[in-house]
Amino acid sequence: MKKRTITGDFTLQSGETFPGKLKIQGHKSVLTVYCGSIRPNNIGNQTIHGTSHTGEKITLIDCISHGPTIRFAQLQSVTLEFYSSYILLGQGQIFPDSTRITRARFRTRDMASVFYDLRDFHYNRITKDTAEALIEENAIRNVNIGDHPQICYFSGKYVIFEIDTIIGRIWAENSPSTTLGGFKGLQIRNKVYINIEFETGLLLNDALMAIQDLACLMSVIAGRTQKTRSVKLYLNETEELSLVTTIEQVQEEDGGYIHRGDLPLDAIRRPDEFFRVIQQWLIRHKEWHIPRYRWAACQVKASLYDIDRIVAAANMLDILPEGATPKLNTLTPELMAAKENCRGIFYKLPDSPERSSVLGALGRLSKPSLPQKCKHRVSIIQDAMPTPLPDLAFVASIAVKVRNYFVHGSSFPNVDRTLDFMPFLTDTLEFVFLASDLIECGWQMWDWETNDLGYGHSMSRYMRGYPDNLRELRHVHPDVKL
Incomplete structure (x- = not known):
């Protein structure tokens, strides 16, 4: 504003x-x-x-x-x-603990690109006879028809898609504006807005959270951060409120360009898949929202790859909900007995950081480790691809080792040379997280992967650069096997 x-x-x-x-x-x-x-x-x-x-x-x-x-x-x-x-x-006022929001409307920077349909906005050269027929049929006055008329048009289709979800009815709509024409010509500009109509009115904080959840989903679709803009809240059909956020927000970095052919989801050309994934993504979001927001925070950094980002990328795989990770490890009777004996010994000792560290490690003994969780998520991707990415589990394991090096100081061979691959290894963890999440939501990765992918989405960029990056990483770790 x-x-x-x-x-x-x-x-x-x-x-x-x-x-x-x-x-x-x-x-x-x-x-x-x-x-x-x-x-x-x-x-x-x-x-x-x-x-x-x-x-x-x-x-x-x-x-x-x-x-x-x-x-x-x-x-x-x-x-x-x-x-x-x-x-x-x-036109109205809000009491946060009692006022109910019935609908919300907002846009982000890339929604017009993500949901663009060539059939809705276009330009054509037409014959003089066709132009005269259009003018006569629509009773348009004061038109000076020449020999080579041209038209720019909006088809009149405002609603791009509409879907019922667990949080309410969601739809995207075109909002075109047109100049009246003049010596500089004329122009049709369009903005795409996302609407949420809540089944039951939500309190302000819940409505704002629903908006942020959808903005996170739009970031997934676009492949880069989508900050909300022009947010409107509705108390009823007539009372509309404009929301101004006064909290200082991070700047949207460029993060590459958008190309619809590279996007994992397409509401125009593959609507059934789009609807299926959106519905399932929102159903799962209550359990998944913490790691998903960690992923979104990583995307804010765009082309900045630092230590904090690779640690965060690994941690979002480490904090996945229980159903998204391997089952608990089954300990042998000997291991279980040793675990209980050790627990008893350390439990009796005076409280200290060392005591707490050992008791924590014993408690995690039967739980899947980060490398196991990461390998499990990689297997979901490999099973969904017609031609699995070679050595993806190897690359992910090296990424986890780099994370452990920064968090625990756990060194490994050629660590200095491996740190040169920080961007590739960070992207690997983010790719594994995002792709496996979408696949479990119903995304048909094999259809997307067989396209001639470019650089118009973070995942397609990763796929394009994967062979060269893998080859160079293998030069550093030629003997590592999984």
Whole structure:
């Protein structure tokens, strides 16, 4: 939202109402309240409601203040500055603990590319007779038809797709805008919006979380970070609110370009698969949301590959829900007896970091390790491909070793030369996580993999560069076998 200043009357949680000025400028947004000679009773974390002098309703969520500023001249003057997490502007006001949101609408930077249908927007040269027939049929006046007419058109199809999911009805829609024409010509510009209609109204925090969940899903489809924009919340059919996020957000790095032929899901050409995966992805999201958001956080870094990223990429495989990992290891009676004996010995010792470390290791003895989890997720991908990626389990195992080197200090042969492959190894862990997740949601990877893949998605870029990267990594680790 553009910078703007709003003046009006604002009611604090204490019930006191004061004139104020709201400056909206991203993370620097601030509400200044002029209290005169009155010191408000409660300036702690609160929701503030206001009405502008033009009648616009305002809600500020999670407001905090550093305390009053008091000036003494002839009269005492008290002012308060409040900083909030979210600002809502529109035809109604929200009470976070009771107001229900019925629908949400937003867009991201790549949705027009992801859901573009050549049949919806196009340009054509037509004959003079065809142009005259169109003008006559539609009663269009003042058109000077030449010998070589051209038309730009929007087909009129607003709804791109519509699907019922566990969180409600979701649909994407075209929102074209057209210039009136002139000496510079004319233009049709389009933005694509995602809508969610909740089956039962949601409280504000739940509605915002649903929006972020969908933005995460859109990042999966696009292959790079999708930050929400132009967010609208609806209390009913007529009350619309614009959401302003005042929390400072990370910048969207370029992260490559988008090419629809490289995207794993296509709502236009493969709608059945698209609907199936979206529904299942959302069903699983309650259990998967933590590792998925770790994946999304990695994508924010785009072409930056640092230690934190490879550690995070490995950890998202380590914190997968129980059903996504191998079954518990079956210990032999001898191992089980040794485990219990050791536990008894260390349990009696005084508390110390060493004692806790050994007890923790004993507790994890029957649980699958990170290398086992990673190998299991690799097998899901290999089984889904007509021609499995050669040595993918080997590459993933080296990536885990690099992670263990940074986390535990566990060295291994040629570690210095291996660190040169940090981008490839990080991408491997992210690819394994994302591809195996989508496959379990119903993605037909074999159809995608047989396309002539380019560089228009993070997974297609990985596939294109895989043979060369594998060959160079094998030069460093020629004898490692799994």
